[in-house]
Amino acid sequence: MEKYAEDREFGPPDKKPHNEGICLFSDSKSCYGDDLESILNEITPKISGYEETIVADPHGEGLDLMRDDPVEAETTILKSSLWLVHHECIIEDGLKDDFRRAINATPPRTHVCILIDAPESEHEEIEEDLDEVTDSQNVFTVKSKPVLRNSIRQYLDMSANPKRGKEEVIEWNNNVCDLIDARS
Amino acid sequence: MGTFSSIRSIPFSEFLIFGRSETKIFAIVASETVFLGATFFVAKPPFLPIPFSDSAALLITGLLTVVLAAALYVLLSGLGYQTYSAKFHSPVHILKCWAAHLAFSTVVIYIGYLLLVYPYTGSIVLQPVDIGIGAVFSTGYAISIAGIIYGEDYFSDNPNTKPEDIDQFLTAAEDLKEKPEPEIVDEPGQLIQAGDSLLTGLQTSNLEGTGDLASDLQDWLETFKQRELQGQKKMVGDLPNSDAQFSVWEDRYNAFQDLEEELREMDNSASRRVVLSVRGK
Incomplete structure (x- = not known):
């Protein structure tokens, strides 16, 4: 990951689009029963300037990295600005404190989306369990596939797309580079 | 046939x-x-x-x-x-x-x-x-x-750099795969440079089959250029050893393996291959 120049342009003919990493933390690799790749395939055609100013890539090894070494994992997962975390990863894998630390370390505009995938009757209890993790302003919860799909599309189209505001994207990218440099 | x-x-x-x-x-x-x-x-x-x-x-x-x-x-x-x-x-x-x-x-x-x-x-x-x-x-x-x-x-003005390009492409890919991220300096750049040169050679070749290989290499290179280091490493085979790997990376790596196989075939002349097979290598 390299710092972007302040005056960097994205898009054709020669410029590299912003590479948006989407990090999934899930044992099943899926989101509400759907493969993340298929969700992205549905969404990306609707994103303005996709493949020109922005491309999105899913990375599925987030949970494995956290299980191996939560501190070391941050140097990899910080590079993704959209995290999709299945609630069980936080609650049942004993990684609650590690996730809280990792989320607190993210720069502003990194979007942490916790997927609550359980019967509606259990939602309240799960949200209570997640309480300390969701302190950060970067954290959002979703409880259904349509909401998740809409959230990802909006994020990729509006928040992470240099076409809608390249200054924010450059600032986020350079913040992450500084954070990673500081750790090495 | x-x-x-x-x-x-x-x-x-x-x-x-x-x-x-x-x-x-x-x-x-x-x-x-x-x-x-x-x-x-x-x-x-x-x-x-x-x-x-x-x-x-x-x-x-x-x-x-x-x-x-x-x-x-x-x-x-x-x-x-x-x-x-x-x-x-x-x-x-x-x-x-x-x-x-x-x-x-x-x-x-x-x-x-x-x-x-x-x-x-x-x-x-x-x-x-x-x-x-x-x-x-x-x-x-x-x-x-x-x-x-x-x-x-x-006597042509365009020297054939194919052997050097293949070597640079494959070496850069191997280094990119093996080295940890902090040790990677310019391997992606070298791979792109050699890949572009090979692509030009393939696109200007009039021989049967080179068009298909050029198209495959171009698609793979375009994707590679758009990826961050984390993704670029996956595209040359540094895939996480877990079942959390998305198939999109496996597909890109498979495409690279096909390209690598074709390029390795081009890395030896026919007579050298005959000599090697006679020696049993």
């Missing part, structure tokens, strides 16, 4: 000029006239200037033909090595080219024999010594054709 049907499926000129420009055909025809004149000496005495017995002449011409035919194979193998087509690095395919060159040159030499010797002998049937000397001339003529093609490349 049989030998004849495979030969028919490829333009004959590919076998003779290895996808080089058509102007070389004219150069070959021009050189042919020189050899037509030289075939004057193919006939029996009084046109054979050196007084050998028939059996000695046959032995000498036979040995010379074998040596020249082997030299022709090595020469054609070198020409095939310069191309961007994996097929032209195959010993069997070069053997087909070798046969095509010999067939073409034998026909030319025989026509020359008929034109220049028939008026004196009144026979179209070759004598044993004529066959021996004709074989030497035919292989010599075939070597001259291959030499013309070689010479055109030698």
Whole structure:
């Protein structure tokens, strides 16, 4: 990951689009029963300037990295600005404190989306369990596939797309580079 | 597919000029006239200037033909090595080219024999010594054709950097895969530079199959250029050892493996592959 120049342009003919990493933390690799790749395939055609100013890539090894070494994992997962975390990863894998630390370390505009995938009757209890993790302003919860799909599309189209505001994207990218440099 | 049907499926000129420009055909025809004149000496005495017995002449011409035919194979193998087509690095395919060159040159030499010797002998049937000397001339003529093609490349303004590009591409990919992220300096840049150069070579090649490989390489390179280091490493095989890997990365890595296989095939000439297989490597 390299710092972007302040005056960097994205898009054709020669410029590299912003590479948006989407990090999934899930044992099943899926989101509400759907493969993340298929969700992205549905969404990306609707994103303005996709493949020109922005491309999105899913990375599925987030949970494995956290299980191996939560501190070391941050140097990899910080590079993704959209995290999709299945609630069980936080609650049942004993990684609650590690996730809280990792989320607190993210720069502003990194979007942490916790997927609550359980019967509606259990939602309240799960949200209570997640309480300390969701302190950060970067954290959002979703409880259904349509909401998740809409959230990802909006994020990729509006928040992470240099076409809608390249200054924010450059600032986020350079913040992450500084954070990673500081750790090495 | 049989030998004849495979030969028919490829333009004959590919076998003779290895996808080089058509102007070389004219150069070959021009050189042919020189050899037509030289075939004057193919006939029996009084046109054979050196007084050998028939059996000695046959032995000498036979040995010379074998040596020249082997030299022709090595020469054609070198020409095939310069191309961007994996097929032209195959010993069997070069053997087909070798046969095509010999067939073409034998026909030319025989026509020359008929034109220049028939008026004196009144026979179209070759004598044993004529066959021996004709074989030497035919292989010599075939070597001259291959030499013309070689010479055109030698004096060309565009040096063939394919071997260096393949080496740089594969080395950069290997380093990118093996090294941890903090140790990676310019491997992605080197891979892109070599890949672009190979792509230009493939796109400008007129040989069968190079268009498909160019298209595959272009697609893969376009994606590679758009990815961050984390994704670039996955594209050359640094995939997490878990079932959390998305198939999109596996597909991209599989595409790289196919490209790598084709490039490795292009990294050895046909004659070198023959030598290696003889040595059992």
